[in-house]
Amino acid sequence: MTEPLPAELPFLPYGRQSVEEEDIAAVAAVLRGDWLTQGPAVAGFERALAARVGAAEAVACANGTAALRLAYAALGIGPGDAVVVPSNTFLATASAARHAGAEVAFADVEPDSGLMGVAEAEAAIARARKAGWRVRALAPVHYAGQTAPMDELAALAQAEGLALVEDACHAIGTVDLSGGREVPVGAGRPEVAAGSLTVFSFHPVKTIAAGEGGAVTGSDPALMARVRRLCNHGMMREPHAGEGFADPEAALDAEGNANPWYYEMVEPGFNHRLSDIHAALVLSQLGRLDRFVDRRARLMALYAGRLAPLAPLVRPPAQVPWCRPAWHLCAARIDFDAAGRTRSAVMAALRALGVGTQVHYIPVHRQPYWRRRYGDPVLPGAMAHYDRTLSLPLFPAMADGDVDRVAAALERALS
Ligand SMILES: *Cc1c(COP(=O)(O)O)cnc(C)c1O
Numbered sequence: 001m002t003e004p005l006p007a008e009l010p011f012l013p014y015g016r017q018s019v020e021e022e023d024i025a026a027v028a029a030v031l032r033g034d035w036l037t038q039g040p041a042v043a044g045f046e047r048a049l050a051a052r053v054g055a056a057e058a059v060a061c062a063n064g065t066a067a068l069r070l071a072y073a074a075l076g077i078g079p080g081d082a083v084v085v086p087s088n089t090f091l092a093t094a095s096a097a098r099h100a101g102a103e104v105a106f107a108d109v110e111p112d113s114g115l116m117g118v119a120e121a122e123a124a125i126a127r128a129r130k131a132g133w134r135v136r137a138l139a140p141v142h143y144a145g146q147t148a149p150m151d152e153l154a155a156l157a158q159a160e161g162l163a164l165v166e167d168a169c170h171a172i173g174t175v176d177l178s179g180g181r182e183v184p185v186g187a188g189r190p191e192v193a194a195g196s197l198t199v200f201s202f203h204p205v206k207t208i209a210a211g212e213g214g215a216v217t218g219s220d221p222a223l224m225a226r227v228r229r230l231c232n233h234g235m236m237r238e239p240h241a242g243e244g245f246a247d248p249e250a251a252l253d254a255e256g257n258a259n260p261w262y263y264e265m266v267e268p269g270f271n272h273r274l275s276d277i278h279a280a281l282v283l284s285q286l287g288r289l290d291r292f293v294d295r296r297a298r299l300m301a302l303y304a305g306r307l308a309p310l311a312p313l314v315r316p317p318a319q320v321p322w323c324r325p326a327w328h329l330c331a332a333r334i335d336f337d338a339a340g341r342t343r344s345a346v347m348a349a350l351r352a353l354g355v356g357t358q359v360h361y362i363p364v365h366r367q368p369y370w371r372r373r374y375g376d377p378v379l380p381g382a383m384a385h386y387d388r389t390l391s392l393p394l395f396p397a398m399a400d401g402d403v404d405r406v407a408a409a410l411e412r413a414l415s
Pocket residue numbers: 063064065066089090092093141167169170201202203213214
């Protein structure tokens with residue numbers, strides 16, 4: 001009677017998609033149908049997503065990076081402008097602004113939660129203005145599934161005349177409570193006059209998967225129309241008075257109706273469309289979002305209990321009071337110095353015990369491209385967060401006992 005060594009159990013990655021037979025059936029139905037792209041699955045997903053997050057509209061697109069690119073472009077952000085981006089994020093939040101021609105004003109984060117607060121955003125705005133940039137937008141990142149303090153950030157955006165682009169790639173299903181009301185992430189902040197858009201990713205490590213997929217949600221009809229147009233070559237099917245179409249005779253038939261072949265381009269756009277194959281998968285997954293969120297919450301509660309004896313060397317992610325998170329990452333806080341172990345040694349020891357981990361994130365302002373461009377802005381919160389973060393396995397198919405396994409492996413790896 002010997003218990004299996006942890007290494008003989010299946011490897012636990014830090015995140016993994018949950019695909020079930022109903023997802024496979026939904027994708028197969030698209031493959032048997034008439035539309036592989038620009039068909040009813042995309043439209044159905046857009047309607048379901050908008051309803052789920054409480055936005056007037058959703059535009060599905062190829063991935064989260066494309067969603068960011070579309071959001072910045074639809075807001076008219078370009079050269080000479082700057083976007084405030086917390087340094088604790090994935091590369092894309094910043095790169096997409098640069099692709100629009102804008103500068104990135106990196107903001108610090110609170111070291112325990114990894115979130116950008118108002119003080120950090122204000123400091124970044126001040127630095128950007130000193131550099132002579134026109135600050136146009138705040139791009140808070142809802143790191144690990146918790147919202148940045150949105151009520152205060154929306155008030156700051158409104159006071160400074162800035163737009164809001166919420167990077168909610170980690171946070172579908174999270175509910176923001178910061179204004180004393182329940183606002184699902186994705187509903188945005190219609191009170192922000194310069195524009196409010198939210199972006200999502202449906203990469204397989206995120207909470208619901210499309211394979212590759214993303215979306216922009218919002219409630220301003222003109223802004224969302226521009227997102228939709230930019231996603232599809234800047235093209236419109238209907239002649240638009242006021243948009244300045246060049247050739248009315250090509251556009252209209254004798255009765256003044258649009259010719260059936262007509263399309264017009266009002267600005268250069270992208271092909272950032274989502275296919276119906278991917279839309280069918282993510283629509284099917286959206287139907288299980290509540291189950292995924294509940295399961296992740298349950299696993300996080302188990303982690304809190306199992307990691308408690310490892311304090312103060314190990315602490316579970318710091319929970320902020322102003323949201324009900326749909327946890328994307330279990331970003332534990334580990335004092336590697338006090339443990340006398342390097343993070344890479346701990347990761348290797350965990351891996352040998354069958355436990356996958358990841359670091360979210362190397363602060364983006366430290367990347368070679370950005371250092372060449374801006375030097376080394378001092379962002380101590382982002383560096384302190386980075387020094388101690390380690391994302392432990394968290395995905396809906398994990399068993400309760402897997403949390404025990406991870407905690408036991410972590411205890412061994414640190415001792
Ligand atoms: C995943 C992610 C993105 C990019 O999404 P993709 O779908 O991979 O392009 C952007 N921002 C954050 C915070 C992310 O986690």
